[in-house]
Amino acid sequence: MSLWIMNGQVWNETKQALEVNHVYVVDGKVARIVTNGESVDTAGAEVIDATGKLVAPGFIDMHVHLRDPGFEYKEDIVTGALSAAKGGFTTIACMPNTRPVTDTKETVQYIVEKAQQSAVVKVLPYAAITKNELGRELTNFEELKEAGAIGFTDDGVGVQNAQMMKDAMYLAKSLDMPVIAHCEDDTLVKGAWASEGAFSRKYGLKAIPNESEAIHVGRDVLLAEATGVHYHVCHVSTEQSVRLIRQAKQVGVRVTAEVCPHHLILSDEDIPGLDDANWKMNPPLRTPRDVQAMIEALEDGTIDMIVTDHAPHSAEEKNKGVDLAPFGIVGLETAFPLLYTKFVATGKWTLGFLLQRMTADPARVFRLNTGLLALDAPADLTIVDLDLEKEVDPEQFASKSNNTPFGGWKLKGWPTTTIVDGKVVWTE
Numbered sequence: 001m002s003l004w005i006m007n008g009q010v011w012n013e014t015k016q017a018l019e020v021n022h023v024y025v026v027d028g029k030v031a032r033i034v035t036n037g038e039s040v041d042t043a044g045a046e047v048i049d050a051t052g053k054l055v056a057p058g059f060i061d062m063h064v065h066l067r068d069p070g071f072e073y074k075e076d077i078v079t080g081a082l083s084a085a086k087g088g089f090t091t092i093a094c095m096p097n098t099r100p101v102t103d104t105k106e107t108v109q110y111i112v113e114k115a116q117q118s119a120v121v122k123v124l125p126y127a128a129i130t131k132n133e134l135g136r137e138l139t140n141f142e143e144l145k146e147a148g149a150i151g152f153t154d155d156g157v158g159v160q161n162a163q164m165m166k167d168a169m170y171l172a173k174s175l176d177m178p179v180i181a182h183c184e185d186d187t188l189v190k191g192a193w194a195s196e197g198a199f200s201r202k203y204g205l206k207a208i209p210n211e212s213e214a215i216h217v218g219r220d221v222l223l224a225e226a227t228g229v230h231y232h233v234c235h236v237s238t239e240q241s242v243r244l245i246r247q248a249k250q251v252g253v254r255v256t257a258e259v260c261p262h263h264l265i266l267s268d269e270d271i272p273g274l275d276d277a278n279w280k281m282n283p284p285l286r287t288p289r290d291v292q293a294m295i296e297a298l299e300d301g302t303i304d305m306i307v308t309d310h311a312p313h314s315a316e317e318k319n320k321g322v323d324l325a326p327f328g329i330v331g332l333e334t335a336f337p338l339l340y341t342k343f344v345a346t347g348k349w350t351l352g353f354l355l356q357r358m359t360a361d362p363a364r365v366f367r368l369n370t371g372l373l374a375l376d377a378p379a380d381l382t383i384v385d386l387d388l389e390k391e392v393d394p395e396q397f398a399s400k401s402n403n404t405p406f407g408g409w410k411l412k413g414w415p416t417t418t419i420v421d422g423k424v425v426w427t428e
C-alpha cells in the first residue's frame, strides 16, 4: 500500500517559506520527502495531485466532546470523527462528560473499541477524575489507564474541593498520567452565562467574573508544584489565568495550557444580543483585553496549543432561549480556516507557527506518536487549499450539530483531503 502525494507545498521551517515537495507514503508511514529533480520509483502507488495546496501534518485536537455514549442525538464517535477529518484533524481526544460519564473501564473500552471499528480519525479518550464528575469520590485511575484513558479530567465542571484535586494529582503522578482541568469556581459563577464586561453591563445581566477561572488555575499550579504532576489547563480565557500560568512555568511547574479559536477571535463585545445561544459557551467570551492576552500567551508559549472544545448541542436545545440553552459551540470544521484567515493571511503569524500549535506542540505535550511530517512518522496528513475562499455553512457540517457563531463568515484555507496512517479518510 503506497501513496504518492505530488507537488504539494510543505512548510520549511528553516527557510520560513513553503516549498514544493512530494511525499511518498508506504505502509502507513512517510517513506520519502522528495524535492523536485530527485527521482523515485512510485509504480503502483495511489496518486494525489496536491499542486498549489498545503501538505501538513494532520491537526491534533486535545479537547473534543463526542457525546458518545449517551447523547448520540448531539454527536457520536462516527460523526464526530468525520467532522474532525473534514476539519483536517487526524487525532482527537474526547472528554468524559458522556452518559454514563466515562468513569469506568467498561466505558473507556467502549469508546476505544467503537473508535477502532468505525472512526476515521484517531480517538483518544480521557476518563473522569471523580465518579459521575460529582467531585465526591475519585475514580479508579489505574484501571482507567489500563483500559486506554490518556489522562484524567472532569471537563464540564471544575473540581471544587482542593484536597480532592491534590489527591487526584498524586495518584496521576504515580501513574505518569496528566491531570486536565476545567477551571471554574462554582461559588463565583452563580447562574450567570456572560462574562463581566461591556455586554453584560449593557443588558444588565448577572456576570461571570474572570476570577472564577483564575482562582482554580492559581490553586492548581500550587498543587501541581507540590505533587509534581503534569497539569494541563483547559480552554484558558482570562488575562489572570495566563499570568498565573506564565509565572508557574517560570519557576518550573509542569503546567501546560490550551486555548480555543473563539477565545482568540471573539470578545463579549461581538455578541449580537440575547437571541442567539450560539454565542453562549463555557468559558464565556471575555473582554477584548482578555482576547489580546490569549494571543500574546499563545505567541510566547505560555499557552502551548490550540484546541476546539467542539461541543455539539441540538438545535432544539440551543433554541430554548439563551438562559436555558446549554453552553458550547462546535469547532472542528471551522478551526483552521478561522485561524488561517485571521492570523496567517493577515501576516500576524507565520503558517509554520499556526501549524506547530495545532500539530507538533500538542503531540509533544501529550507524548503522541504523530504531529510531524517527517521520515518514518505515521502518515497522518492534511491537504489544505489555502486560497480557497468559502462561507461557513453550518448546514453542511459533517457533525450532527451546527451550533456555531461563525455561520456566514467568509474564510480562506479549507482542508480538501485528510489522510490517517496513509489512508485517505476524507476528501472533498
Ligand SMILES: NC(=O)N[C@@H](CC(=O)O)C(=O)O
Binding pocket: 065, 097, 155, 156, 157, 182, 280, 281, 282, 283, 309, 311, 312, 326, 327, 328, 329
Ligand atoms: N465548553 C462548553 O461550553 N461546553 C462543554 C463543556 C466544557 O467544555 O466545559 C460541553 O460539554 O458542552
Ligand SMILES: [Zn+2]
Binding pocket: 155, 156, 157, 182, 234, 235, 282, 283
Ligand atoms: Zn470545560
Ligand SMILES: [Zn+2]
Binding pocket: 063, 064, 065, 095, 155, 156, 309, 311
Ligand atoms: Zn470541553
